[in-house]
Amino acid sequence: MLVDLAAVEAAASTIQHDVVRTPTVESPGLTDALGVPVTVKLELLQRTGSFKxxxxxxxxxxxxxxxxxxxxxxxxxxxxxxxxxxxxxxxxxxxxxxxxxxxxxxxxxxxxxxxxxxxxxxxxxxxxxxxxxxxxxxxxxLHPFDDPIVIAGQGTVGLEFARDAGPLTDVLVSIGGGGLVSGVAAAVRALRPEVRVWGVETEGSDTMAQALAAGAPVPMVPTSIVTTLSPPAVTELTFEHVRALVEDVLVVTDAEAVRGSLDLAEAAKVWTEPAAGCLVPAARRVIERVGPSCRLGLVVCGGNATVSDVLTWAERFHVA
CATH class of the missing domain: 3.40.50.1100 (Rossmann fold)
Known part of the structure; x- marks a missing residue:
């Protein structure tokens, strides 16, 4: 039932002339801010501004x-x-x-x-x-996540990350419906089985965390401002990938995600949407859980938020 490395490699061959092999780079700014080595996969530089x-x-x-x-x-x-x-x-x-x-x-x-x-x-x-x-x-x-072909396509992010990055211990990936984290985990765990993959959601759109707690996908009405991470439920397909391949799913608040977007702008010098900003507060939790010897990889999934959007959210949540 799970997408495997062969499927991801086949997808990579299929789409290689249509998409960008986005940069995988060390981030001195995030390394200084978080106190551990950080490498980023810049999917916000992908065609259409995201991994999608x-x-x-x-x-x-x-x-x-x-x-x-x-x-x-x-x-x-x-x-x-x-x-x-x-x-x-x-x-x-x-x-x-x-x-x-x-x-x-x-x-x-x-x-x-x-x-x-x-x-x-x-x-x-x-x-x-x-x-x-x-x-x-x-x-x-063309389902956003409940399709093995789509998951394999998103998995090409993990294929490139695993092959292009230096040493890593932990990779953090945002979760909406779970297509990206499923594909990335399938590729990363196949190529670097020692690396832990963590999912990240926002409160009010934490459908995967709720599914894991319940033992199966459950419906919910999304309330998070992060609409790109807000399906009404995950599916059995993505749930099974996460349950098998992902270390844990961390849930942060909308305010933390917006603050994370500002942190990425200030420290990493990239403009992201809160769907990627949520990785920064989650990274701090991973460091607390696994210790300061970790080496983090962040999949910066997208940058399709306007300056006005982010500033409006920052004012709403009193994020300076």
Missing amino acids: ARGATAKLRSLDDAERTAGVVAVSGGNHGIAVAAMADALGVKATIVMPRSAPRRAVELAERHGASVHLTGDVTEAFALSARLQSEGLTL
């Missing part, structure tokens, strides 16, 4: 002629929709994107700019329901 282009392209490249002609539908809180719209446009496939109205306006605008038909719904649960109806009408679902 990888899984979207892998799935789009797998379609047969009839599926390409009919088009695809995707549900997204932001980044997946941007990626599907852009990569479908590049590959000549018609895309329909369904987003909750809480999705960032910029995400909607970018999806429309790439020629996608965008439908807005009241919340993410309604978005998934609408996508199911559109799928029944003939569109192919």
